Amino acid sequence: MASGVLLQLNAELADVVARVQRSLVQVHNGRRGSGAGTIWHPDGLVVTNAHVAARRSLLEVTLPDGRTAPARVIAYDEARDLAALNVDAHDLPTVEPGNAKQLQPGQWVMALGHPWGVPGAVTGGVVIGVGSQLPELPPRPHEWIAVSLHMRPGHSGGPLVDVSGRLVGVNTMITGPDVGFAVPVHVVKAFLREAFRV
C-alpha cells in the first residue's frame, strides 16, 4: 500500500481516458439515442459503425468541444459494419492507431462511448481473444477482438484503446452484459483504403 501502485494506476488510467475522450464524438441518427464515433483524421474524417449510420446519408455529430455539425456519410460497408463520415471541421484531435494483430489475451483495453446516452463513458477490461473463429459470433469474413468489459448500446462506433491510448478497434456489438466485440483497427484501415483508394 505504501508504494502507491494503485494510486499510480488510477492516475494513468485517467490520463489515457482523458486523452482518448478528445477524439470521441456523438453520432445522432435521428432515431433512438446516439451512437459514438472516432476522429480518424484532423480534417473531419470520423469512423463509426454502419449500424450507427443507419442507412442515412446525412447525420449530425457532436464534437468533443460541444460543437454540433452536420456529417455526410462518405463510405459505408455493412459486412464490416463500418461507416466513414465527413464533418466540416479542421484541426481535430485524432487517436493514434495501434496494432490489433499484436494484441494478446489478458491485455488491458478500454472502450469509450455513450452507453444509454451517458456521454464520454468508459469501461475497462481485458482482451479475451482475437480472431475470426470465436464462439457466439455470426460468421463474418474478418477478424474480431473479443473483450471482457461492459459495453452497452451507445458504445457502438467508439474507440477501443490499449494501455497507451492507441486505437486497436471500433466497438461494434455485445453478446452479453460482460462480453463485447470490436472491429480491429487493421480492418478499419482496409475499409478506408478500399473506399478512398489511398
Place this chain on the structure above:
Amino acid sequence: MADVLKRLSDEMADVVDTAGASVVRVEARRRLPASGIVMAADGVIVTASHVVEREDNIDVGLPGGEAVSAKLVGRDATTDLAVLRAEAGGLTPAAWADMDSLRVGNLALALGRPGRTVQATLGVVSALGAEWRTHAGGKIDRYLQTDVVMYPGFSGGPLVGAGGAVLGLNSSALLPGVSVAVPVATLRGVAESLLAHGRVRRGYLGVGAQPARLPAAVAEQLGQETGLLIVSVEPDSPADKGGLTLGDTVVALAGNAVRHMDDLLAQLGGDVVGTGVPVRIVRGGQVQEAQVVIAERP
C-alpha cells in the same frame, strides 16, 4: 515507478501466455468444445465432468496446435471433475498455487482454449470461505468465488493467480450464475483418486430421506430440533440390512448428530466404506439404536 498500467497489462498477458501452455481444448460434446488443465507431462488432463458428454471419440487440442485422442479415466459428477488421458507426451504440467496467501480483492484470470488459441478474462477474488458441498453432494475443500466472466468453452479451464499458478478449475455448472472454482486441494485429491481407482469412493446407506421436526419431548431429550425422516429404503442396502424402515427418523450416525442432509453426507466419505457404525433413530416416539455396515455408493 512509471508505466504501471502498461506493466500490469504486459504481465497479465505474460501470465496468460505462460499458464496457457498447460491449457488444452477438450472435445467431448456436440456443441462448443471446452477446456482442460494438463496435470502430468504424459497426457493426464483434468477437466469439468459436465463437458464430457461422450465417453468415446474424445479429442484433446494441445497448446502447440496438434489434436490427439484421449480416453476418459474417470469422473466424479459430485465435484464436476473428470480426468482424461491424452495420447501425448512432453506436455507442460500446470503449476499449482499456494492458496494460503490468496485474499479477497486479489486479481485472478480465467483461461480457456475452446478454439485453437488460449483466451482469457480478468476478475477479482470475490469471496473465500470454508468447505462446502455442491448440490450433488460433493465436498469442496474451500469456497472460491470470483467475478471472472465465464466465456463460452471456459469450463474445465484454470483460474490463475497473479503469480501465474493455478488456483482452481473453473466450472459454470457448480453454482449457476456465479463464477466458482474447484480449488487446488480438491482438484488434485479427486484427480488422484480417479487415476488410482477410476472413481471417487463414497459411503452409501441406501435411504431416501428428508429433514423433519422432532416431537417436542424427543427434541428436548436429544438437544436437536430436526432429524432425517426416512421416506424410502433400497432393498438389500446397508439401511435395509440394518433394520431401518420407512418412517424412522435418523438423528445421529456414529455418534454425530444428523439434523440435515448435509450432516449425513458429511459422514459418508470414502473412508467409512465397509465399517460398522451405530445409527440412532426415533421410532414410534422412542429413541433407539441400530447398527449398519456402510457400503460403497454404486
